[in-house]
Each structure stands twice: as structure tokens, then as C-alpha cells.
Amino acid sequence: MMPEFEPDQQPVATLDQVSIRYGAQEALRSVTATFLPGAVGLLGPNGAGKSSLLKGLLGFVKPASGRLRVLGLDVHSSPLKIRARLGYMPESDGHIPGMNAVSFVAYCGQLSGLPRADATQRAHEVLYYVGLGEARYRNIETYSTGMKQRIKLAQALVHDPDLLFLDEPTNGMDPKGREEMLDLVTDLATRKGVNLILSSHLLPDVEETCERVIVLHQGTVATEGAIAELKQRRSQVFEIRIKGDLETFIRALEAIGAECHGAENGTMRVFVPGGLGPRDLFGVATRHQVQVRHLRPSVPTLEDVFAEAIGE
Incomplete structure (x- = not known):
């Protein structure tokens, strides 16, 4: 209809x-x-x-x-x-x-x-x-x-x-x-x-x-x-670059409801659900012995919408 x-x-x-x-x-x-x-x-x-x-x-x-x-x-x-x-x-x-x-x-x-x-x-x-x-x-x-x-x-x-x-x-x-x-x-x-x-x-x-x-x-x-x-429907977005076990870190972020995109170029875009923020990301990194080299808030882009829509 x-x-x-x-x-x-x-x-x-x-x-x-x-x-x-x-x-x-x-x-x-x-x-x-x-x-x-x-x-x-x-x-x-x-x-x-x-x-x-x-x-x-x-x-x-x-x-x-x-x-x-x-x-x-x-x-x-x-x-x-x-x-x-x-x-x-x-x-x-x-x-x-x-x-x-x-x-x-x-x-x-x-x-x-x-x-x-x-x-x-x-x-x-x-x-x-x-x-x-x-x-x-x-x-x-x-x-x-x-x-x-x-x-x-x-x-x-x-x-x-x-x-x-x-x-x-x-x-x-x-x-x-x-x-x-x-x-x-x-x-x-x-x-x-x-x-x-x-x-x-x-x-x-x-x-x-x-x-x-x-x-x-x-x-x-x-x-x-x-x-x-x-773009407004998206959660908070952070750019993050780490030193350590990337795959383990991504799995840990996904376990708290976050989404990770673009990890292949060294800097990830991480979407976190409401109620979570930088402190939670640092906490995950500490628990898995990962060093955060770069972390800053970002704004959702059309590329983020596209990546989520097609499951990338």
C-alpha cells in the first residue's frame, strides 16, 4: 500500500x-x-x-x-x-x-x-x-x-x-x-x-x-x-585509533552495543548507543590492554548511513 x-x-x-x-x-x-x-x-x-x-x-x-x-x-x-x-x-x-x-x-x-x-x-x-x-x-x-x-x-x-x-x-x-x-x-x-x-x-x-x-x-x-x-537517527559517533589487538577490541565494543566501521585504514568510526561515551570506550580499551592513540567525537555522515544500510 x-x-x-x-x-x-x-x-x-x-x-x-x-x-x-x-x-x-x-x-x-x-x-x-x-x-x-x-x-x-x-x-x-x-x-x-x-x-x-x-x-x-x-x-x-x-x-x-x-x-x-x-x-x-x-x-x-x-x-x-x-x-x-x-x-x-x-x-x-x-x-x-x-x-x-x-x-x-x-x-x-x-x-x-x-x-x-x-x-x-x-x-x-x-x-x-x-x-x-x-x-x-x-x-x-x-x-x-x-x-x-x-x-x-x-x-x-x-x-x-x-x-x-x-x-x-x-x-x-x-x-x-x-x-x-x-x-x-x-x-x-x-x-x-x-x-x-x-x-x-x-x-x-x-x-x-x-x-x-x-x-x-x-x-x-x-x-x-x-x-x-x-543522519540524525544515528547514535553518537567517535573516531578512534588504537595500538593493540584490533579484532579483540572490536568484538568488545560490539558486546556493549557499539558499531565499528572503517577499521581497515587504521582509524575507526565507532557508533555508540545512548548513555555511553568516551569513558566507556576507554574502559573497554583498558580491560583488553589496548592503547587509545586518538579519540574524538564526530558527526554522522551520509557514508555512515550508507554503511549501516548495506551492512558494511
Whole structure:
């Protein structure tokens, strides 16, 4: 049963008990999820089902069971109406050889229903917006990886969509280009009010640009909600580095209800339940003849939420 929402919070996309299979492989298993207006991150390890979920919402794959709705329309019965209102930035390149950026983006605009003159005008506008104005007459094959990412965003925006799907938008970009792309995503979601779903394996990208997140793991929803609320649900967090028997120390911490993450890099993040604090951690260390070299309080991050959700 899907929940009810206030009028201003009607979902832009929903999945209700959706399963997607490729032969014997089940990519999504009875997934129920809600994408509210704004910027929503879609996270998960490789093979978690992110791409299958996006393909299902786009109508590219037919679910074995369940129901998908996008912008209030049923994906199965109204796929063309939905696609006319969607912008899709795929992970892989898909430009047409021999075309310059203006011609390509204008062509994509026409495919989305814009008249030729309007499509050409919009192509110039969005190419300037994404930072390709000076290179808009160049052949796309001469573009760098970062420039190709930008043109994928431009073609997704040319017809002014109601909902934008971004699949790994910073893939292959250098640090400067990555920050510029994230600035564009943030601008779209905040200043321009575009609803978007950002699928990524890079947690910092999602934390920087999105208000909400859905985490997939092994074809199911591991957790979902507002990022700020998910982080607040966590217990106290401490960073700790020790000298001594690490495995014994971790087992002892887990015995008092703590969770340990990231031990492989020498500094652990330890989540302790309410009522416990630094004195308890030092007490465990003393009882097991472990020397605490570093201990300081920290704040929960999206990475902590993600690690707990997928059991790492």
C-alpha cells in the first residue's frame, strides 16, 4: 500500500512492489519506493539495481510484477507521454558522429517535440548554461570526457523537462569539472526548481546536491528518507585509533552495543548507543590492554548511513 501525501508533496515517481528480472537474475525484488519533489539521490553498490530502477521508470524494461508511476502517469500505459516530460542524462555516451553540439542538442529537442526553430534556440541557451557556449559549433568527437558529460546534460535539458534523471553525471570528470557539474545540478534543483533523480556510487556527490536519498542493496530498498533526518537517527559517533589487538577490541565494543566501521585504514568510526561515551570506550580499551592513540567525537555522515544500510 502506497502512502498518501500532501498536495505539494505528490511524488514525481513511485514504485509499488516492483520486480525486474533478466532471465533468472532478479535485479529488483518487490521494491516499493517514493521519489518526492526536489533532488533525490539514488545510491547503491554495483549490482544493487540502480540502473534497472531507472530503466524501469523510463519504460526501457518491463517489470515482472508491480507498478511504476512517473509524474502521475502509469509507465506501462503512458510511456510516450512520460518520456516527453523527462530529461535523461545517461551514464554512457550517445552522441551522433559527425554532428556539432548545436545540431545534436537541437535534434534531441525536436525528438522531444519542440519545433525546429524553438529547438535550435533552446540548444544555444542550454549549451551556454552548461559551459559549452564557446565550443558549441565544434564536432562532438573532438570533445574531452568532461565536455561530453556537459553535452549529455544539455540534451537532457533542451526541452525543459518536468523531471530529470542523471546517471553518474560526474563520471570521468577532473576535480574542477566535477565541482562545476555539481554546481549545475545544485542550481537546477534549487534556483531553477527542477525535480531530479541523481543515481551515483559517489556519496559526496549525492550529499552535496540532494535533500533525500534512496539506498538500494541487492535489489531491495535498504533505507530511504531525508538525508538530514537519516543522519540524525544515528547514535553518537567517535573516531578512534588504537595500538593493540584490533579484532579483540572490536568484538568488545560490539558486546556493549557499539558499531565499528572503517577499521581497515587504521582509524575507526565507532557508533555508540545512548548513555555511553568516551569513558566507556576507554574502559573497554583498558580491560583488553589496548592503547587509545586518538579519540574524538564526530558527526554522522551520509557514508555512515550508507554503511549501516548495506551492512558494511
